[in-house]
């Protein structure tokens with residue numbers, strides 16, 4: 001079953017077209033990787049999907065319901081959660097309270113008691129349980145990324161949008177986070193992940209889509225996409241150079 | 252098992268109760284009653300403002316507008332319609348809440364300094380409006396005949412009745428403040444305070460939550476306005492809509508700790524006690540506003556979280572004692 005349909009979505013900021021006529025579908029249970037150079041419009045596309053921005057043109061269909069232009073809290077209630085590329089912890093609240101906000105106001109609209117239980121489970125899941133009493137502002141970046149994740153998961157979403165959750169993490173932290181994402185998928189949550197770390201996104205995703213200057217330039221399995229000359233050019237500017245680099249990497 | 256003994260609620264209520272019975276224990280009960288009235292009223296007003304300012308993060312500078320609106324509505328009902336103080340006080344609270352709701356639809360879209368400025372604009376506009384309303388006495392305001400107090404057993408009895416009503420209200424505001432702070436609703440408000448956009452992404456219906464917070468923070472000042480002006484015997488625009496009183500409430504909140512239950516109670520008490528001390532000191536009596544200003548500056552620069560906020564930041568244990 002299709003969980004998400006993005007139809008001809010365009011988002012303009014004044015004269016700048018950040019997302020240009022993008023169309024794709026997402027099957028339930030899938031992990032979709034969303035890649036593309038910096039400034040390609042990936043975050044803006046997320047913002048259009050969950051209602052932070054109203055698309056200039058096009059439609060967003062979530063679980064068969066047209067959610068285009070609905071306030072972002074409505075999409076949260078329907079089961080769409082996300083993390084932020086630039087972390088947004090609620091600094092003066094504790095780590096537990098941060099996750100409880102997600103649980104209380106997310107898809108299941110929990111009361112405080114249930115929310116506390118769910119939030120604690122999710123903190124354990126992402127490995128932040130021992131920090132539950134700490135103020136969120138006091139966490140380091142890696143912990144704040146995991147808090148973003150715990151908060152989004154506490155809402156019990158059907159669809160999770162992950163915006164560069166691996167950026168800025170060290171190797172051990174990346175491994176830990178990849179593990180976490182795999183476990184989330186095992187629980188049946190559908191995921192779109194924006195990621196720059198190629199080996200990570202290649203190994204996790206069932207399918208990839210590539211944005212460049214706001215347009216969708218490629219779509220397919222990780223293998224197909226990584227062989228696509230247009231994608232290689234978008235990343236490296238020179239297809240020959242890119243091909244050589246790919247060869248070297250294989251060797 | 253929920254604990255019956257909740258220090259977060261018990262401490263502020265105990266402070267109010269101890270102060271409230273002080274006039275009965277001290278020799279000169281009339282003058283200490285007046286002093287305690289001012290103190291306890293400040294605690295209640297600061298706690299009310301704290302709901303929108305401290306929990307939600309919206310700095311309502313001109314919040315005294317609700318005190319004035321409620322005061323006028325109740326005073327008018329008493330003097331012109333011959334109402335008893337009780338329904339008049341409820342009318343005052345209702346009018347303040349109603350107007351907060353209507354204004355909220357417009358100004359709660361604004362953020363940060365724009366919201367703060369808008370609330371000052373509202374205050375000045377309301378004052379100008381009342382000055383031009385003849386049925387509210389225009390610039391002179393309304394007077395209450397002395398004989399009005401007979402209904403409650405005489406002037407002395409009326410003063411005590413107003414006093415105990417104020418004590419009751421202060422406790423009620425504290426209880427409401429505590430239950431907001433520890434509820435799901437309060438969690439949503441604090442999420443808005445910390446990051447409104449992130450709160451919305453997590454599903455907090457921010458327009459609705461902010462409106463409720465604004466209405467709740469307006470209703471008690473509305474009721475208190477009726478008590479205050481009934482006790483005063485007259486109401487005029489200058490007293491009902493005095494911006495610098497609003498600013499003093501903010502100083503009280505900041506001193507005690509914004510966004511805490513105990514903070515505004517403590518801050519209101521300390522501030523009024525200081526003010527009284529300064530007023531009676533010949534050196535300081537002309538400078539009390541300067542002192543308030545300097546105090547605000549020092550707090551904002553060095554202890555922006557206030558006394559209770561500072562204590563709460565020390566450890567999770569203290570957070571369980573001081574809400």
Ligand SMILES: Nc1ncnc2c1ncn2[C@@H]1O[C@H](COP(=O)(O)OP(=O)(O)O)[C@@H](O)[C@H]1O
Pocket residue numbers: 013016018036037038039040041042043044045
């Ligand atoms: N709110 C905004 N106003 C104006 N321009 C924006 C806004 N948000 C993003 N942009 C622009 O849109 C383009 C795409 O940005 P973004 O979606 O953040 O890219 P990515 O996440 O792929 O790095 C960039 O040129 C960026 O400067």
Ligand SMILES: [Mg+2]
Pocket residue numbers: 042043044085
């Ligand atoms: Mg981005």
